Amino acid sequence: MSTLAASNKRSFWSVVWDYITTVDHKKIGVLYLIAGGFFFLLGGLEALAIRWQLVKPMNDFVSAGFYNELITMHGTTMIFLAAMPLIFAFMNAVIPLQIGARDVAFPFLNSLGLWLFVFGGIMLNVGWFTGGAADAGWTAYTPLSTISPGEGMDYYVIGLQISGAGTLMAGINFLVTIINMRAPGMTYMRLPLFTWTSFVASALILFAFPALTVGLFLMMFDRMFDSAFFDPAMGGNSIIWQHLFWIFGHPEVYILILPIFGVFSEVVSTFSRKRLFGYSAMVFATVLIAFLGFMVWAHHMFTVGMGAAANAIFAVATMTIAVPTGIKIFNWLFTMWRGSIQITTPMLYALGFIPTFTIGGMTGVMLAAATADYQYHDSYFVIAHFHYVIIGGTVFGLLAATHYWWPRMFNRMLDERLGKITFWIFFVGFHLTFMIQHFLGLWGMPRRYWVYLPDQGLDLGNAISTAGAFLMAIAVLILLYNIIKTAIKGEPCGDDPWDGRTLEWAVPIPAPHYNFKQVPLVRGLDPLWVEKMDGRKEMTPSEPLDDIHMPNNTVLPFVMTIGFFIAGFGFIYQKYDNALNALIFVGMGIALGAMLVRSLKDDLGYHIPKKELEKEARK
Amino acid sequence: MEERATFNEEFIKEKRRQDMRHQVLTFSMLIIFTLISFGMVMSDLNAMFVRMVIILFAVVQVGFQLYYFMHMNEKGHGMPSLLFYGGCFAGFLTVLGLVVLTWW
Amino acid sequence: MTEQDIMNPKKMPLQPEKATLEGKNKFLGFWFFLGGEAVLFASLFGTYLALNGSLNGGKSAEEMFGLPLVFIMTMLLLTSSLTSVYAMHHLRNNDFKRLQLWMSITVILGLGFLACEIYEFYHYITDYGFTFRSSAFGSAFYTLVGFHGGHVVFGLAWITALIVRNAKRGLNLYNAPKYYIASLYWHFIDVVWVFIFTVVYLMGVL
Ligand code: HEM
Numbered sequence: 001m002s003t004l005a006a007s008n009k010r011s012f013w014s015v016v017w018d019y020i021t022t023v024d025h026k027k028i029g030v031l032y033l034i035a036g037g038f039f040f041l042l043g044g045l046e047a048l049a050i051r052w053q054l055v056k057p058m059n060d061f062v063s064a065g066f067y068n069e070l071i072t073m074h075g076t077t078m079i080f081l082a083a084m085p086l087i088f089a090f091m092n093a094v095i096p097l098q099i100g101a102r103d104v105a106f107p108f109l110n111s112l113g114l115w116l117f118v119f120g121g122i123m124l125n126v127g128w129f130t131g132g133a134a135d136a137g138w139t140a141y142t143p144l145s146t147i148s149p150g151e152g153m154d155y156y157v158i159g160l161q162i163s164g165a166g167t168l169m170a171g172i173n174f175l176v177t178i179i180n181m182r183a184p185g186m187t188y189m190r191l192p193l194f195t196w197t198s199f200v201a202s203a204l205i206l207f208a209f210p211a212l213t214v215g216l217f218l219m220m221f222d223r224m225f226d227s228a229f230f231d232p233a234m235g236g237n238s239i240i241w242q243h244l245f246w247i248f249g250h251p252e253v254y255i256l257i258l259p260i261f262g263v264f265s266e267v268v269s270t271f272s273r274k275r276l277f278g279y280s281a282m283v284f285a286t287v288l289i290a291f292l293g294f295m296v297w298a299h300h301m302f303t304v305g306m307g308a309a310a311n312a313i314f315a316v317a318t319m320t321i322a323v324p325t326g327i328k329i330f331n332w333l334f335t336m337w338r339g340s341i342q343i344t345t346p347m348l349y350a351l352g353f354i355p356t357f358t359i360g361g362m363t364g365v366m367l368a369a370a371t372a373d374y375q376y377h378d379s380y381f382v383i384a385h386f387h388y389v390i391i392g393g394t395v396f397g398l399l400a401a402t403h404y405w406w407p408r409m410f411n412r413m414l415d416e417r418l419g420k421i422t423f424w425i426f427f428v429g430f431h432l433t434f435m436i437q438h439f440l441g442l443w444g445m446p447r448r449y450w451v452y453l454p455d456q457g458l459d460l461g462n463a464i465s466t467a468g469a470f471l472m473a474i475a476v477l478i479l480l481y482n483i484i485k486t487a488i489k490g491e492p493c494g495d496d497p498w499d500g501r502t503l504e505w506a507v508p509i510p511a512p513h514y515n516f517k518q519v520p521l522v523r524g525l526d527p528l529w530v531e532k533m534d535g536r537k538e539m540t541p542s543e544p545l546d547d548i549h550m551p552n553n554t555v556l557p558f559v560m561t562i563g564f565f566i567a568g569f570g571f572i573y574q575k576y577d578n579a580l581n582a583l584i585f586v587g588m589g590i591a592l593g594a595m596l597v598r599s600l601k602d603d604l605g606y607h608i609p610k611k612e613l614e615k616e617a618r619k
Numbered sequence: 620m621e622e623r624a625t626f627n628e629e630f631i632k633e634k635r636r637q638d639m640r641h642q643v644l645t646f647s648m649l650i651i652f653t654l655i656s657f658g659m660v661m662s663d664l665n666a667m668f669v670r671m672v673i674i675l676f677a678v679v680q681v682g683f684q685l686y687y688f689m690h691m692n693e694k695g696h697g698m699p700s701l702l703f704y705g706g707c708f709a710g711f712l713t714v715l716g717l718v719v720l721t722w723w
Numbered sequence: 724m725t726e727q728d729i730m731n732p733k734k735m736p737l738q739p740e741k742a743t744l745e746g747k748n749k750f751l752g753f754w755f756f757l758g759g760e761a762v763l764f765a766s767l768f769g770t771y772l773a774l775n776g777s778l779n780g781g782k783s784a785e786e787m788f789g790l791p792l793v794f795i796m797t798m799l800l801l802t803s804s805l806t807s808v809y810a811m812h813h814l815r816n817n818d819f820k821r822l823q824l825w826m827s828i829t830v831i832l833g834l835g836f837l838a839c840e841i842y843e844f845y846h847y848i849t850d851y852g853f854t855f856r857s858s859a860f861g862s863a864f865y866t867l868v869g870f871h872g873g874h875v876v877f878g879l880a881w882i883t884a885l886i887v888r889n890a891k892r893g894l895n896l897y898n899a900p901k902y903y904i905a906s907l908y909w910h911f912i913d914v915v916w917v918f919i920f921t922v923v924y925l926m927g928v929l
């Protein structure tokens with residue numbers, strides 16, 4: 001762990017301070033990884049508890065109410081606090097390097113987005129300690145969510161609002177970074193696919209999250225200020241929530257998967273030692289998926305009674321998405337075809353991903369058949385579908401990215417042997433857990449029920465499923481062991497350990513905080529590979545050595561976040577005592593005050609003088 | 620060289636003055652559209668017809684604002700337009716969904 | 724570009740708002756943000772349109788809304804949009820005094836708008852008992868119009884902060900982009916208002 005090891009000499013608190021105030025995308029990436037990883041483990045524990053409750057009929061491991069909290073917090077945590085932040089971890093760690101930039105476009109916003117996510121995540125989980133966490137499902141359908149007693153759903157609303165704001169900022173930041181900060185010669189059609197897919201996913205964030213923001217505001221007003229959006233007695237309408245949620249929710253699943261398509265494109269191409277097959281088709285398919293992704297949200301609502309015409313339109317629209325997705329699958333296969341394939345851990349995940357994700361896509365098309373969905377809806381079949389795409393896609397991809405970019409981030413290789421063991425146990429555990437759930441669903445097991453009766457043909461299937469879940473947990477433990485082991489015993493891995501193709505491998509490991517002493521000149525797709533093929537070891541610089549401009553560290557994002565965090569409690573508890581409104585004013589005061597300081601104080605950053613850079617070069 | 624630069628500057632200043640005149644023209648158009656919209660609502664024309672026309676006027680007004688007031692007609696607005704209109708498109712679908720699919 | 728060039732440029736470029744990389748980033752990022760805001764307001768409009776018939780026994784839009792006030796508000800906001808165009812005209816001509824002047828006029832017009840809006844809400848609440856809590860229509864109306872009003876408040880605070888902050892230091896390449904995006908924000912507020920007066924008020928009384 002280069003960054004950590006190097007700072008060992010400094011006092012603990014100065015390191016903490018450094019990370020709290022950092023605007024360096026590489027450190028922010030590490031923080032996203034740590035926080036996202038933590039929430040991933042937390043969500044995993046919740047999943048194990050769910051599976052343990054279902055291991056046998058009429059189990060009483062947890063109460064019905066607690067079970068509801070578990071499933072709600074599991075889903076919410078995994079999607080908003082684990083999968084997305086982990087994707088942001090790699091976007092931060094890799095994208096500026098891949099496009100030849102010294103930084104992101106908005107370092108300040110980058111830090112703010114991180115802290116909003118972290119504190120939003122904490123907020124969501126505070127509910128556990130105040131009489132019950134959120135319990136209306138991660139989809140939080142009204143009126144269940146608006147009448148749910150206690151503060152659990154309030155924490156859901158405020159927590160997601162805070163972390164959602166952070167996500168929106170991150171999205172805008174990456175859009176602008178990728179457009180404005182590319183090195184000379186890095187044209188759009190030379191962007192590595194991870195950058196491309198992240199770009200498109202960021203656009204999806206920009207268009208999808210505001211719908212969630214509004215939905216959450218309406219829910220917040222209904223729960224905390226007695227408005228009547230979802231209350232039929234006052235003329236309200238529950239369906240509005242479902243629309244807003246899924247207008248956000250469906251693009252969200254593509255936010256989760258598109259960057260992962262990018263990861264696999266990089267991995268497959270690197271370890272087949274070939275350039276990606278059908279690069280432009282891949283880009284086109286990505287954009288097409290994103291575009292179509294906005295017109296299909298109602299496939300989650302086939303059974304609410306929208307009518308045959310609406311159902312038919314959304315069914316057809318949904319099925320068309322399978323076409324660009326299929327294009328991608330074939331492109332990966334053709335990239336491998338006649339490549340000289342190296343079976344590394346990331347490549348294993350890629351190989352596992354292709355069939356697994358294809359199954360998930362197939363069940364997706366089955367679900368998209370509106371009439372059939374009346375049978376599948378809210379059954380374990382749906383659970384199986386989205387775990388095939390989200391674990392088989394997103395989580396496999398994140399694990400591949402972890403192994404692939406670990407040396408880039410921490411100057412250590414993860415142990416390959418342990419990595420492969422992790423893969424196989426995780427892969428087997430995954431299919432054991434979720435394959436059978438397709439059938440459980442078809443045999444009539446509904447989702448979100450805390451018990452089932454014995455002798456209805458569901459006993460064995462559930463037991464198998466639980467066994468698989470524990471296998472996945474073992475795999476995760478091995479991964480953790482691998483990380484700790486290599487952090488303590490591992491050797492620094494040095495530059496370019498995978499014989500990479502893209503620019504992030506042209507940067508020395510560990511990276512200087514300005515990334516590129518001289519911004520490189522990009523001469524083709526897979527720029528580093530282009531240079532290697534020309535017999536060079538390094539990129540050609542595009543500029544003479546000169547002073548480098550860098551942004552200043554700042555604590556304001558952290559302060560601002562604390563402000564919103566405090567105000568959040570005010571919103572939740574003001575219904576008990578008007579005096580608690582003070583919390584809202586104090587919190588908002590802190591946040592707006594920090595904003596004002598930010599806008600009033602000139603912050604021009606600093607320059608690393610040329611002399612210093614030359615001195616470093618001589619060392 | 621020096622002379623040329625000032626000449627250029629004069630030219631640009633003049634062009635800007637003209638642009639500003641266009642902006643005022645745009646403004647008068649906006650006022651006229653607004654007046655017509657208010658007028659139509661107070662008249663007793665067919666309600667459906669009025670509805671269509673005033674929405675059309677709103678869209679046109681907004682177009683003028685975007686292109687002239689917000690300078691979208693200038694160079695270098697490709698990406699801003701792409702993502703702004705992307706947002707408008709997503710927003711349009713949202714409104715459509717909520718209007719058409721909430722009660723029926 | 725050195726600090727000196729940014730804070731005290733010898734010569735103002737033609738488009739000072741986009742002369743630095745920071746300026747270009749701000750410009751682009753802010754437009755994207757407006758794209759997101761478009762979805763945000765669309766969601767609010769959609770909700771309003773879905774609920775504007777849910778009166779829960781209260782008065783309807785037609786019975787309450789008075790067009791004269793809305794017309795005045797519209798004129799105030801439209802005019803403030805033009806004044807901020809003037810401000811940007813002077814920003815590009817490097818005429819800092821006029822830039823500040825027109826920005827101040829924009830703020831005053833905005834305050835006028837806000838005063839009308841507060842009066843309007845007050846009027847509905849006291850005279851018709853039409854509140855945020857009285858019906859789904861009430862909730863949707865106050866949320867949509869209130870979100871817009873909140874944007875006005877934020878915009879006014881932002882522009883005021885810019886005017887006060889930079890009064891002594893004049894225009895440079897560091898604050899030019901800030902003025903520019905603040906004015907974009909202000910125009911966007913007007914754009915949303917065009918739809919509000921059309922969809923909420925005009926179609927409401929139709
Ligand atoms: C070929 C592509 C896909 C199709 C046709 C498809 C179709 C569907 C349909 C129709 C449903 C609703 C089922 C029901 O509730 O009755 C659904 C649920 C779901 N899908 Fe997919 N899907 C596809 C890909 C994906 C991907 C790539 C992801 C995520 C990475 C995903 C995540 C989900 C989730 C999370 C749900 C369940 C949400 C819930 O009710 O909690 N899907 N899918």
Ligand SMILES: [Cu+2]
Nearest residue numbers: 250253299300
């Ligand atoms: Cu979907």
